[in-house]
Structures are given as structure tokens and as C-alpha cells.
Amino acid sequence: MITFILKKLGKLAALLAAISILSFILISYSPVDPVRSYIGAEISRISPEQQKNIEQYWGLNQSKPQQFLQWAKALTQGNLGTSLIYREPVSEIIIDRFSASIALMGLAWLFSGVFGFLLGILAGMNEGSLLDRLIKSYCFILASTPSFWLGLLLLMFFASWLGWFPVGLASPAGSLTGEVSFADKINHLFLPVLTLSIVGVAGVALHTREKLIEVLNSEFIRFARAKGESGIKLFWRHGLRNISLPAISLHFASFGELFGGAVLTEQVFSYPGLGQAVVKAGLGGDVPLLLGITLFSVIFIFVGNFIADLLYVVIDPRMQIKPSHD
Amino acid sequence: MTELISKYLPLKRSKKRNRRKRALTFSVLGVILLLILVGSGFLIDTQGLVVNFDEANSAPSWSHPFGTDWLGRDMFVRTVKGLSLSFWVGLLAAFISGVIALILSLLLLVNKTLDSLVTGLIDLFLGVPHIVALILISFMLGGGLYGVIIAVALTHWPRLARLLRAEIMQIKNSEYISVSRHMGKSWFWIAQHHILPHLMPQLFIGFILMFPHAILHEASITFLGFGLSSEQPAIGIILSEAMGYLSSGMWWLAVFPGLMLLVMVAVFDSLGRNLRKVFDPFKGQKH
Numbered sequence: 001m002i003t004f005i006l007k008k009l010g011k012l013a014a015l016l017a018a019i020s021i022l023s024f025i026l027i028s029y030s031p032v033d034p035v036r037s038y039i040g041a042e043i044s045r046i047s048p049e050q051q052k053n054i055e056q057y058w059g060l061n062q063s064k065p066q067q068f069l070q071w072a073k074a075l076t077q078g079n080l081g082t083s084l085i086y087r088e089p090v091s092e093i094i095i096d097r098f099s100a101s102i103a104l105m106g107l108a109w110l111f112s113g114v115f116g117f118l119l120g121i122l123a124g125m126n127e128g129s130l131l132d133r134l135i136k137s138y139c140f141i142l143a144s145t146p147s148f149w150l151g152l153l154l155l156m157f158f159a160s161w162l163g164w165f166p167v168g169l170a171s172p173a174g175s176l177t178g179e180v181s182f183a184d185k186i187n188h189l190f191l192p193v194l195t196l197s198i199v200g201v202a203g204v205a206l207h208t209r210e211k212l213i214e215v216l217n218s219e220f221i222r223f224a225r226a227k228g229e230s231g232i233k234l235f236w237r238h239g240l241r242n243i244s245l246p247a248i249s250l251h252f253a254s255f256g257e258l259f260g261g262a263v264l265t266e267q268v269f270s271y272p273g274l275g276q277a278v279v280k281a282g283l284g285g286d287v288p289l290l291l292g293i294t295l296f297s298v299i300f301i302f303v304g305n306f307i308a309d310l311l312y313v314v315i316d317p318r319m320q321i322k323p324s325h326d
Numbered sequence: 327m328t329e330l331i332s333k334y335l336p337l338k339r340s341k342k343r344n345r346r347k348r349a350l351t352f353s354v355l356g357v358i359l360l361l362i363l364v365g366s367g368f369l370i371d372t373q374g375l376v377v378n379f380d381e382a383n384s385a386p387s388w389s390h391p392f393g394t395d396w397l398g399r400d401m402f403v404r405t406v407k408g409l410s411l412s413f414w415v416g417l418l419a420a421f422i423s424g425v426i427a428l429i430l431s432l433l434l435l436v437n438k439t440l441d442s443l444v445t446g447l448i449d450l451f452l453g454v455p456h457i458v459a460l461i462l463i464s465f466m467l468g469g470g471l472y473g474v475i476i477a478v479a480l481t482h483w484p485r486l487a488r489l490l491r492a493e494i495m496q497i498k499n500s501e502y503i504s505v506s507r508h509m510g511k512s513w514f515w516i517a518q519h520h521i522l523p524h525l526m527p528q529l530f531i532g533f534i535l536m537f538p539h540a541i542l543h544e545a546s547i548t549f550l551g552f553g554l555s556s557e558q559p560a561i562g563i564i565l566s567e568a569m570g571y572l573s574s575g576m577w578w579l580a581v582f583p584g585l586m587l588l589v590m591v592a593v594f595d596s597l598g599r600n601l602r603k604v605f606d607p608f609k610g611q612k613h
Binding site for chain 2: 023026027029030031140141144145146147148149152153155156159256257259260263267268275279282283285290294297298301302
């Protein structure tokens with residue numbers, strides 16, 4: 001068990017190192033001039049000497065490997081640098097933004113998991129029926145739906161037309177942090193969470209359906225049927241145990257898609273989360289923030305995959321590492 | 327007994343054949359639909375793209391089936407043009423990613439070090455959220471249309487590579503390969519004559535199924551504002567522009583372009599699944 005965790009941590013370290021090198025190379029060859037993007041429209045107001053000074057101050061005249069080593073050294077000390085757009089330490093922005101994103105992603109993850117699982121069970125138990133075909137085509141259509149378009153439609157219908165929900169942001173415009181009530185937060189979260197949940201259902205549902213059909217074709221199910229069990233009782237006793245672990249595990253392993261969906265959804269609803277920050281960083285040439293969020297998202301996905309693997313080892317007795325016979 | 331068998335067997339067989347035939351019919355229909363979509367992008371009159379304030383903000387009608395935007399541009403023309411751009415981006419991405427996936431997975435045959443390098447690279451790419459990888463690459467290329475195209479093309483190979491690698495792993499240990507090896511054939515010769523023919527169906531279907539992903543990602547990243555400028559007709563641009571006009575009640579700006587994109591992606595997706603049934607009946611039947 002401990003070796004398993006250590007092995008995974010080693011893998012994470014290797015992954016982070018490789019990704020930081022690769023993304024550093026990618027970014028350092030960008031034609032986007034950091035000084036220019038830092039100063040913005042007022043670039044004409046400063047003299048070339050001042051530009052040189054800024055470059056000197058940032059160490060842009062050093063060689064690329066030197067720049068990388070400096071950045072990596074600061075990184076290992078927990079210093080991710082300062083964001084150019086927000087003028088705040090990157091680590092603070094990430095924590096701040098992520099706490100907004102996690103509410104969105106967590107709720108959507110939970111809802112899509114529960115509904116996807118239920119739909120998958122309904123389809124799998126009635127394989128070939130009209131219900132099954134309906135659920136299946138619903139999932140296939142969902143998989144082809146651009147999530148941001150779905151968000152736009154929901155926004156148009158519920159916020160603009162019916163006026164039930166606010167058009168964007170995480171709290172009413174112009175209010176202070178302390179004044180935002182819980183109801184306000186829920187009100188602002190509802191549509192983004194709905195969008196992200198609807199999109200996330202397809203994968204879980206299709207996987208659960210397939211797995212359940214596979215289980216239902218096995219011999220122990222035939223035996224149970226021969227004993228006279230059927231319907232919900234059969235499913236409860238023999239089906240659920242066999243399909244729940246793979247489904248939960250798969251759902252944990254889908255953090256990458258969740259993150260991608262959140263980036264798009266946050267953009268549609270102008271929700272101030274991590275996804276919106278990474279888009280702003282990419283568009284505004286904010287290198288420290290872009291690198292910081294990239295590394296953070298890698299850790300985020302890794303945690304999901306790690307939990308998925310761990311669940312098998314911890315819960316499923318068949319997967320337990322057998323003690324050696326000595 | 328024999329009577330029973332003869333009663334049920336042909337019935338079952340004919341049913342199966344129908345299933346494959348149906349898949350083939352659907353595939354042909356899908357290809358025709360896609361040809362119409364892409365062909366009309368070529369042939370359509372670009373007159374509708376000209377700014378025309380007399381007809382600005384008009385709702386869908388017979389002369390403008392998808393309505394017009396605030397500059398009086400015909401939304402139908404913009405949508406069709408955008409879809410044809412999406413198609414070309416998808417084609418290029420699927421082709422480049424397919425080639426990368428094939429070459430990298432074939433490195434499995436060369437030696438172990440190269441193969442573990444490849445698996446490392448696959449893990450690396452799958453470890454970053456796809457959108458973030460797209461943003462990083464298009465940032466490196468300084469944005470623009472080419473930045474978007476290259477970013478989409480370079481990031482879709484890992485899943486296919488993983489699939490092909492597993493397939494090669496299976497074939498590699500089969501008897502006829504080791505016979506061929508003992509007869510002194512090189513790995514290159516074996517890859518060419520014994521392995522590639524096996525991979526063809528997987529590769530082809532992987533190629534088709536890469537389209538929907540690539541098209542959706544292209545639309546997503548242009549929607550986020552990377553790359554294309556607003557004169558270029560792309561579905562992502564159209565939708566991000568439509569976002570500013572949501573509260574004005576101009577629903578047609580967002581509904582139709584997005585719906586057309588969905589149709590195109592869904593057609594590609596069902597084409598891929600139907601072709602799998604045709605080419606690989608054993609695996610295809612399970613889905």
C-alpha cells in the first residue's frame with residue numbers, strides 16, 4: 001500500500017518535471033513579447049532604455065536554460081511568481097479562483113455522476129427496449145454537443161427570456177464579499193452547474209450501461225435468474241456491486257474533461273473561476289499565471305486518477321496486493 | 327429438432343446481415359450529408375457576408391433562413407462557411423494526429439526504450455487538460471488561424487496511439503510474427519506486411535472518430551478567443567459574438583450555428599460507429 005502511494009508520488013514528480021520543462025519551452029518560444037503584454041497599450045510612452053531595464057529586471061536577457069533554472073528554483077520554494085494581469089502572487093490567485101471553481105466542478109461532478117449512473121442502469125436493465133434506445137441516443141447527442149453552446153442556450157432561455165436566474169458572475173454585481181448570501185451564490189451557480197452536469201452525464205451513463213449488460217450476461221446472473229430472481233431484486237443483489245466500482249473509478253478519472261468543461265462554462269457565464277483565469281492568462285500573455293495554472297491542472301487530474309486507482313486497491317478485495325508466502 | 331434449427335437459424339443470420347447493411351446505408355447517407363455540408367461551403371455565394379445595414383438584425387425568413395446579425399450579414403452563409411472551415415481543420419487534425427499515432431505506436435517494434443518514451447509521452451499529453459494543452463500550443467505559435475489548426479492537429483493522437491499500441495502488442499506475440507522474424511525478416515518489413523494490414527481498420531475508424539473531437543475543440547478554442555479574427559467565419563467566433571446579443575432577444579444568432587455544428591459532429595460520430603460495424607463486425611456488434 002505504501003509502496004503503491006510512493007510509486008504514484010514518484011510518477012507525479014516526474015510528470016510535473018516533464019510538463020514544466022515542456023510548457024516552459026513552449027511558452028519561451030512564443031512570439032508574444034512579455035514586456036509588451038505587461039505594459040499594454042502604453043508601450044509607446046516608455047523609452048527603449050526603460051524597456052531594456054524591465055527586461056534586465058526580469059532576467060529576459062539571460063539564456064533560456066538559465067531562465068528555466070531560476071523559475072524552477074523559485075517553484076520548488078513554492079514561489080510561482082506574480083501574475084502580470086492581476087498583479088498578485090500566482091499562488092494566491094490559484095487558491096482564490098480554485099475555491100470558486102471547486103463549487104462549480106464539485107456539484108456538477110456529483111450530479112452528472114448520480115444521474116449518469118441512474119440512466120445507465122435504466123438503459124442496461126432494459127437493453128434493446130425503447131427506453132434504452134432513447135437514453136442511448138440522448139447520450140450520443142450529448143457527446144456531440146458543444147458545451148458552451150448548451151450554456152448559451154440555457155442562459156438565453158432561463159436568464160434572458162424567463163429571467164429566473166442572473167446572467168453571469170458568482171455574486172450580484174457591485175456587492176462586497178461579506179454581503180453575498182448563500183441563496184445568491186446558489187442562484188448564480190445554478191445554470192453553470194446545470195450546463196456542466198448535463199454534458200458530463202453521457203460518459204458515465206454509456207459506460208455503466210455497457211458494464212451492466214456485460215454483467216447481466218454472466219453465469220452467476222443466469223443462475224440467479226434460474227432461482228427466480230428478477231428485476232430490482234436481481235440488480236440490487238448481483239448487479240450493483242459489480243458495476244458501481246468501475247463507474248465511480250471512471251468518474252474520478254474524468255477530471256480532465258471536467259476541467260475542460262469548466263473552462264468553457266466559466267467563460268460563458270463569466271464565472272470568476274480558474275478556467276476563466278487560464279483563458280485570460282493565455283490571451284493576455286500572462287506567462288507566470290499560465291504556467292502556474294497548467295501545473296495546478298496537472299496535479300488536479302493526477303489526483304483524480306490516483307483516487308480512481310486507489311479505490312480499486314482499497315475496496316476491491318480481488319485487487320489487493322497479496323502478501324508473499326514465506 | 328432440425329426443424330427448429332432451420333426455423334431459427336436463417337432468421338437470425340438474416341437479421342445480422344440486415345444490421346450490417348443498415349450500418350452501411352447509414353454510413354453512405356452520412357458521407358452524402360457531409361459532402362453536401364462541405365460542398366455548399368465552396369459553392370455558396372459570399373455576397374451574404376457583405377455588411378448590409380438595411381437588413382441588420384432581421385429574424386429568420388425565406389431570404390435569410392438563419393436571420394442576419396447586427397451588421398446585416400447573412401447568418402446562413404456565415405454558418406456554412408464556418409462549418410467548412412471546421413471540416414478542413416478537422417481533416418488536417420485527424421490526418422496529422424493519425425500519422426503521429428501510427429508512427430509512435432510502431433516504435434513499439436523497434437526497442438523497449440523508445441516504446442517507454444512513447445508511453446511516457448502519451449501519459450504526459452493525457453495528464454494535461456486538453457483545453458490547457460491547446461491554449462499552451464496556440465500561445466506558443468502566437469495565436470492566429472495556424473496556431474489553432476496546429477494546436478488541434480498536435481493534440482489528438484494520444485488516445486489513438488494508445489489503442490494502436492495495444493493492438494500491436496497483441497499481434498506482436500502471435501506465432502506468424504515470430505515465424506517471420508525467425509525467417510530473418512526485419513521489423514520494418516514485418517510492420518509493413520504483417521502489422522499494418524491489421525491496423526488499417528482501427529486506424530481508419532480512429533481517423534474518422536477523431537473528426538468530432540477535433541471539430542469541437544476547434545470551435546471551443548476559437549470561442550475562447552484564441553486565433554481567428556471576427557471577419558473569419560468560424561462557428562466559435564459566431565457563438566462568442568452572439569454572447570453579446572443574448573439579452574437583446576436575437577436568439578437566432580446562437581441557436582442555428584450551434585445546432586449545425588452539433589449536426590456535423592453527430593454525423594461524423596455516427597459515421598465512425600457505423601463504419602466500425604461494417605469493417606469490424608465482431609467488435610461492432612457489441613456496441
